[in-house]
Structure formats: structure tokens, C-alpha cells
Amino acid sequence: QKEVEQDPGPLSVPEGAIVSLNCTYSNSAFQYFMWYRQYSRKGPELLMYTYSSGNKEDGRFTAQVDKSSKYISLFIRDSQPSDSATYLCAMSAGETSGSRLTFGEGTQLTVNP
């Protein structure tokens, strides 16, 4: 079983919709949580970075972390065609020996005009 599970989609929504992207994980030691956006034929770029549980908002994007449920979410409000991309969740356990960033498979999102 993978440490981080993410539904690969594809997910297709109309412009202006609220998008919810999710990941579940099994390693209770994960403390740092990130969301990356990856456009076709480009490298991932950081969208959101959170530590431990709670919410973080940045413009149209909101990241939520529920450590008790081992569940993280990314919400996109008023989605735009330019949001069409693959969204990757990633998480790490902290400054322990061998700590590394573990990625989900990515969810492919298309926002239709």
C-alpha cells in the first residue's frame, strides 16, 4: 500500500466551480504538507505549504490538514481555465534520519470555459 494515496482523476469542472482535491496518508509522523501544481511538460511548482494541522488560505486556494484523520485537502474557489493542471500533494516527517518528501500520484484537473 502506498504511503500517500491520491485519486488520479481526471477531474473536469466548469469555470467558476469550487474544486476539492484530496490526499490520504498512512504515516502518522508526517508533519509538513505541500501542494504542487504541474502544468503539462513543466516541473511542479509550489502552491501551498503547511505545518501540522489547520487551514491556510492564499487567494483562491485553501489548504486543510486533518492529522487525526490523516487527510489533507486543497480547495480552489472560482476555478479558471488556467487552473487546468495536475495537482500533487506531498508530505514529509520532519528532521528525522532519512526524512524525505513523499508525493501522491497527482490529480489531473481540467476547468472548462
Added chain:
Amino acid sequence: NAGVTQTPKFQVLKTGQSMTLQCAQDMNHNSMYWYRQDPGMGLRLIYYSASEGTTDKGEVPNGYNVSRLNKREFSLRLESAAPSQTSVYFCASSPFGPNQPQHFGDGTRLSIL
């Protein structure tokens, strides 16, 4: 502001050939990483360098070697390429360690025939 630069962008090799993928960052980051991205597998860590002068194996190191040439540059070498190494390779860097946001290059698309 170049960020992370990878060369080449595309390469086709024959089985058994060798090649080196180059990566350079201009953000004065201490840590650098090599990943491969395959459909259905997400991003998997091949090798990383926590700081200049150190390198460590990641999740899938077999068939690869790395060199941290200096603080800016981190290269990945395939000594005897195999078809299973056909993938998209990404280099990334972070200020220090995997818990901080990683900045990615745009990848090298490698096909091995």
C-alpha cells in the same frame, strides 16, 4: 531568475549507453534532489544531497549515480541505460532539507530504446 536549470531537455539513448543529466540552481540552496516521474507512480526520489559534499540514496537508486559537483550543481549519471529507465527526470532544490519547499526544474525527458 532561472531557478533550477536542467540539461538536456530531451534525450534518446540505446540500451547500454551512458549519459549524465545536468542540474544547476542559482538560489543558493543547500539541498538538491533527483526524482523520476512515471505514469501511475508519481514522483520518486532517486538520490539527494542534503548539503555540499554529501549524497544519499533515495527510494529508487539502482542503476544511477550522482555527483554534487559544488553547491550549485548536482548531476545524475546512468552508467548503462536500460529501457526501464525511460522516464521524465526532475531535479529540485530546497534551502535545507526535505521539509522546506522544493523548487523544481522543467525536467529531462529520457527515452531508452
